[in-house]
Amino acid sequence: SQKIEQNSEALNIQEGKTATLTCNYTNYSPAYLQWYRQDPGRGPVFLLLIRENEKEKRKERLKVTFDTTLKQSLFHITASQPADSATYLCALPTDSNYQLIWGAGTKLIIKP
Amino acid sequence: GAGVSQSPSNKVTEKGKDVELRCDPISGHTALYWYRQSLGQGLEFLIYFQGNSAPDKSGLPSDRFSAERTGGSVSTLTIQRTQQEDSAVYLCASSLVKGNNSPLHFGNGTRLTVT
Numbered sequence: 001s002q003k004i005e006q007n008s009e010a011l012n013i014q015e016g017k018t019a020t021l022t023c024n025y026t027n028y029s030p031a032y033l034q035w036y037r038q039d040p041g042r043g044p045v046f047l048l049l050i051r052e053n054e055k056e057k058r059k060e061r062l063k064v065t066f067d068t069t070l071k072q073s074l075f076h077i078t079a080s081q082p083a084d085s086a087t088y089l090c091a092l093p094t095d096s097n098y099q100l101i102w103g104a105g106t107k108l109i110i111k112p
Numbered sequence: 113g114a115g116v117s118q119s120p121s122n123k124v125t126e127k128g129k130d131v132e133l134r135c136d137p138i139s140g141h142t143a144l145y146w147y148r149q150s151l152g153q154g155l156e157f158l159i160y161f162q163g164n165s166a167p168d169k170s171g172l173p174s175d176r177f178s179a180e181r182t183g184g185s186v187s188t189l190t191i192q193r194t195q196q197e198d199s200a201v202y203l204c205a206s207s208l209v210k211g212n213n214s215p216l217h218f219g220n221g222t223r224l225t226v227t
Contacts, residue, residue, distance in 0.1 A: 101157075
């Protein structure tokens with residue numbers, strides 16, 4: 001069955017450094033992948049979508065890569081700030097044309 | 113503009129009682145999803161509404177769970193005879209168009225606690 005894995009341990013990064021989060025998947029080849037941010041007590045907020053034919057996508061300080069050979073997406077935040085502290089979720093499409101499966105998320109903590 | 117609105121934000125109920133959770137999606141969004149989020153778990157799909165089509169109820173965990181979407185807008189998720197394992201955050205999301213490459217817009221959820 002389709003499976004997504006994100007590092008369940010919190011990631012602690014010093015302010016100003018680059019934070020890198022990983023999303024691994026198995027048993028299928030998604031056409032794209034989405035990343036969301038979730039703050040405590042709030043719903044997830046969409047950040048970026050990257051398609052299988054895009055190796056890299058950028059939005060301000062965010063960069064996402066998508067390696068279909070390794071079955072992995074990396075999510076980078078450059079010049080990280082304490083306000084970037086949140087849980088980051090990746091989501092991939094299922095065989096249906098409307099359902100997503102979700103990783104459990106990685107909690108990112110940026111220390112001043 | 114207004115985002116997805118969910119109410120109540122918190123609900124504490126006794127085991128065996130029924131609860132109703134409400135979702136008001138973004139105006140004009142035809143697709144509406146309900147998810148359940150438990151601590152340390154990925155979002156669990158419950159049900160999907162798209163326009164006037166029959167909903168996909170394949171994610172509902174038992175027949176105690178049901179949902180309606182009236183007039184293609186507001187949706188209610190009903191849990192009958194609540195059990196302690198129903199305790200979780202229930203999230204509603206809407207998207208502008210059908211298709212799982214369309215970003216989802218989430219409400220802030222209803223935190224349900226069954227005592």
